[in-house]
Amino acid sequence: MHDAQTIGDGWLRQAAAAYAGTVREESSAGLLADMAQLDGPGFRAAELQPRIRGFYERTSDWRLEVWAQWSPFFQPGGALVSRFFGRRVQQLALPVRPLDVAHGMDSRVVAIVGPDGRQRAAGWLRKLRSTGEYVYSGCYSARLLPGSRQPSVHVAFPLEAGNVQVFLRPAVTRDGALRLTSPAGEFGENGAYVVVEHGGGIHAARVPVHEAFRVYADSEGTLRTDHVLRPWSATALRLHYKLLPAAT
Template sequence: MRFAYPMQKFQDWVTQQWVILHGRKIKPEDFPWLMGPFGNLDAIGEDFIHQFAERENLVIQKDSNAKGIIPSMLKLNLSEAEFSNLSKNVIEFYENTANHNLDFSVKWNPFFKFFGILINKLFSNRINQLNVPTKNIADSETLKSEIINLIDQKSKEIKYTFWFRSVESTGQVIYSGVYGVSNLPSGKTCVKAVFPLPNGNATVLMIPSVGENGELILDSSGKKFGDAGFYFLLKDSKGEYWSQFISSFRDRLIIGSENDLISAEQTLTLWHIKVLTFNYKIKLKK
């Protein structure tokens, strides 16, 4: 039996041991569609980005010409009909994310709110990651949104794009994730978001489609390992890699535009029960 790395916070060790017990051992070279940056034991937020760049011999660029979490929406491999119907404002947002301001509100299912508080106290507040506000926010809060590209020194190519988001009024970090596009074993293209955690990460893979009104729909409702969905990855005490697919947890994002105002609704569910909903209003910076 394998064990998680012992010299870390007990709650981190327990969750990693759970992944080892219920997940599967993998070889990174066999799962390029799934792999992404792993967090350090002592730093996850913006400090981690600097440490990761130094370790990988990459250069940090915060004001590069590439300002989007997806460099080109053509990479989503939508059908010609879908792409032509996709809102131009939504395309502009994904390709030039840093040029936009985001306001958001949060609504919890009261039955799950306690678990959100518990997760924040045990994990999120400490590691500055997946730090969802546990109070309902009816009036919009402004998110400080920053695109941080890590550049290969020789090729000058972008190796990783971090989307760093924090609440403007408090500085509380909500998400620090690596965004891009990946191809599943089935050949389907998906949007990939990797959130570094201590000695591992949480990875969300979402299949894109386009709605009748030109809205982009991203859905992580996969059924088995290899599908779109939510994955935990980690490295154990012997340096072996493990992954667990969480089929019960799903993320669905709908982002569209009307009268030049971009809005989005993100719904997280567990066992098909709504856990919480984010609503976003997105505007071009003046």
């Protein structure tokens, strides 16, 4: 969580303090120190295409080109949320028009390390290259949900006195691509949650928002990601990312 209305990257040191650790910025930082943290009955990092694994373990070495397409039914609501909430607090400001992301996104990864120097989580900060405004600011780690033997990718988007948390189930396809999904299910399973601190207590609710990511290499060997956002079963937003080594 954060203690101010504007999120940006202000939550990083507060998050590090929760681990009794520090924030460390370095080259070749990754969202996960090792994809093998996700190994379990339904996933083996060794089966991933090496470049896909490399993206998650050395995310700072990559740059993002992005395309966005909203469903006509959901676009007006997305525009209102982005304009009156996302841009104001610098968090979850989803791009609404294709030209909003025409110049791509700047990507910054910051490691959150414990007192032993080991990475416990990572902050992934993404800004629109054209305006410098934050689009997403999330804390990434591997988590094991209660009653599960398969670790999940856990993403927390800090807000003032609360957050949005998403637990994504990992899987490897036959061609070595990565799939991450937050399906429908019961409370405590993979999915999306809203957490709020209020009245001296912390309250959590599961929300009917589902996401699916597919990270793969195309026929020319370029890494790409398809991201679909669905409230209930309706498709609201599709995002497509082209992932390029930063040196290019």
